[in-house]
Amino acid sequence: MSAYEPVIGVEIHVQLSTRTKMFCGCELSFGDPPNTHTCPVCLAHPGVLPVVNEEAIRRALVIGLALGCEIAPRSIFHRKNYFYPDLPKAYQVSQFDIPICGRGEFTAIREDGSELTVGITRAHLEEDAAKLTHEGGRRAGAEGSVVDFNRGGTPLVEIVTEPDLRSGSDVATFLRQLRQTLLFLGVSDCSMEEGSMRADANVSIRPVGSHELGTKTELKNMNSFRFLERGIEAEIARQERILSEGGRISQETVHYEPETGHITSLRSKEESHDYRYFPEPDLVPVVPDPAWVESLRAEQPELPVPLRRRMVAEMGLSAEDAEVLTESPELVEYFMQAAALADPKACANWIRGELRAQLRETGEEPWQSKVTPAHVAALVDLLAAGTVSVPAAKEVLAGMIQTGDQPAAVVESKGLAAMDDGDLAAIIAELVAANPDQAQQLRDGKDKVLGFFVGQAMKQTGGRANPQSVQKLVREAVLGE
Ligand SMILES: [Zn+2]
Known part of the structure; x- marks a missing residue:
């Protein structure tokens, strides 16, 4: 047992997949030629005025409601001032002391079935910066940098958690299930590789039993949950080594190198800028109609974590079945349609087992294949009635994948009915x-x-x-x- 307890909080940036940017009519794009989705507003020409994207507000509210956040009756935007080439205005429009979503919490389910509840400090709206690419090496050794303003002005929701997390694996569990929840809400693509979901972790340690917070470091820009988990564990080990040798932690931003497992310092936070936040005078306060908020609350889909609990408690599925089948909203929909027609447990087994295994060859997902949920249910019923054996049912499935025929028709055409x-x-x-x-x-x-x-x-x-x-x-x- 270590003499220290890790204390971790995370900040998650989620790019909203709206059609247009946060404050102008430019369309969002990914992979288009650089600087083709820009206008005087997002390039910060003099005299232009921003207009809030209503759909971005709606999505921020949907996220806040799913996280059980208090919705602010009135929130405002601030200017966060800093000078950097990815920010043409030299300030980022963000929310500061009055965010649109206040305190909430999110519960995830660990692999052993125990629950992990993490306090949400806030979820606020802001705009993304442009994308800088450093040519000929990393920032320090680069020969030059180019900037693509397509990303500049993309709506972001930043979710900030309380320092409630205690290990790298809990952080990964929390983030995976938060991501899944956001996918179910349909608010973002949440792609770590493409950067539409980004997570930073604030890591500190303290002697076990202590309630004071130690000095924290910020682990930045990890593009996968696995690397983030490993990076956090490496940073905890580094801090423990320093403290046990009598040293002290300095507040800084650190980077984890997945190739070597090493932690390197990016810059010292102690020198970081004062952002001189002040209210954005060009935007009116956001005052969502309470009736609108209530209708958004009523329209919330069933979210993956509660759904997993219900599948186990009411549908007879194993915890693992429930975890696999809630992987995506499409898979849930597919399973639910089949389970409405035949034994849910048997449908779960066939969908997550044989169907997905056979579809691996074509690279299709169940809902993209010719096999409908009703076909799965009909196959399950044929098995239950003893009309086909298990090996024959697998052949029937193979036939359905090819032809899209009803299972009974495949049984007939291939002569697969069980012998009397x-x-x-x-x-x-x-x-x-x-x-x-x-x-x-x-x-x-x-x-x-x-x-x-x-x-x-x-x-x-x-x-x-x-x-x-x-x-x-x-x-x-x-x-x-
Ligand atoms: Zn624009």
Whole structure:
């Protein structure tokens, strides 16, 4: 056990996938030629005036409601002043002391089933900066830098948590499920690789039992949850080493190198600028109509974490089934449609198991394939009725993936219906006669040998034998049961 307890809070920037930017009519773009989505407003020409994007406000409210935040009856924008080439106005329009969403909390489910509740300090709206690319090396050694203003002015929601997290793996669990929730809300693409979701972690440690906060460092710009988790663990270990050797932590921004596992210092926070926040005089306060807020609350979709709990409690799914099936809103919708028609547990098994495994070859997701949820339900019913065996059902599924036909039609066209016991009995009699050694083993009490007969019967019948029937008939033939 370490003598220190880590204390971690995170700041998450989420680019909203609105059609247009935060304060002008330029369309958002990703991957378009540089500087093709700009206008006098987002390039900060003199005399231009910003206008708030109403859809961005709506999405910020939707996020705040999902996080149980207090919605501010009135919030305002501030200018955050700093001088950098990615910011043509030399200030970023952001929210400061009166954010649109105040305190809330978010609960995630850990792998062991325990719950992880993290306080949300605030969620506020701001605009993204432009994208700087340093040519010929990292910032310090670069030969030059170019700037693409397409990203400048993209609406962002920044979510700030309380320092409630205690390990890198909890941070990863929290962020993965927060991301999933945002995807269900349809507010952002939340792509870590493309930068539409970015997370920074504030990390400090303190002696176990202490309630004071230690000096924190900021771990910046990790483009995957896995690297963020590893970076946090590396930073905790670095701080423990310093403190145990009698040193002190300096407040700074640090970077984790995934290739080497090393932490490097980017810049000292102690020299950081005073942003001289002051209210943005060109924008009116945001005063959302309470009736609008209530209608947004009423329209919230069922979110993945509560949905997972319900799937386990009410639908008989395992915790793992629920986790896999809530991966995306599309998969949830697909599963729910099937589960409304047939046994939910069996539908879950077939969708997350055989269907996804077979679709790996075509690279399709279930909802993109020719197999509809109703087809899955019909297949589950055929199995339950004993019309097809499990191996035959897998073939039926393969047929449905190719043709999109009803399972019953595939059973018919491929002759996959389970054989009736009368036809099967004759085959079993032949099998028992042809394999006297195995029959003797069964007489000696070695039940495992039944698997051999099932395999042989499947071979003989092209998978149309029901394994339970084979076992029963072999016992009858050999043991007279
Ligand atoms: Zn613009």
